[in-house]
Amino acid sequence: MGVRREGREAAVQYLYQRELNEACELESFYKLRGISPSARRFSDELIRGVGANAVVVDELIRQNAQNYEFNRISAVDRNILRVAIYEIQFCKDIPPVVSINEAIEIAKKYSTEDSGRFVNGVLDHIRHGVDRPARTTS
Secondary structure, X not given: OOHHHHHHHHXXXXXXXXXXXXXXXXXHXXXXXXXXXXXXXXXXXXXXXXXXXXXXXHHHHHHHOOOOOHHHOOHHHHHHHHHHHHHHHHOOOOOHHHHHHHHHHHHHHHOOOOHHHHHHHHHHHHHHOOOOOOOOOO
16 A cells, blocks of 8 residues: 555544544554554644644535535545545645545445445535646646
8 A cells, every 4th residue: 555545544544533532642543553654644744634624624525515414424434525625625736636536445445335436526526626737736
C-alpha cells in the first residue's frame, strides 16, 4: 500500500472513531493502528485539515448528497467524503480525480457494496464546482 493511501485510510478510521467517541486520542489511535512515519504525517495533515474546515466540508456534503439526509449517511461514508472533500477543496498539490479515485477505493474496502458509487456521485458533483484542472495539480 502506498504512503498516501495508508495516510488516507488512517485519517478516515480516526475520524470515524472520533465521531463515535469524542474522547478518542490521536496518539492512542496511532499506537494501536501502527502506521509508517510518512503516512502518519499525511494522515495528520488530513485530520487537521478536515477539523479546521469542518463547517465548509460538511456543508458541501449536505449540498451534494442529493436525496440523502446528512445524519443518515453512514459514518464511514461521511468520513470518507470529509477526507476527499478536504483534499479537493484545499490540497492544490493533489489532482481532484486522484482524491475521488482514492475515496472510491477506500469506500469499496471499508463500507457497503453501493458506497463506491455513492461516494463517486457526491464527489463528482463537488469536483465540477472546483476552479482548477481535474487531472493535474494547480
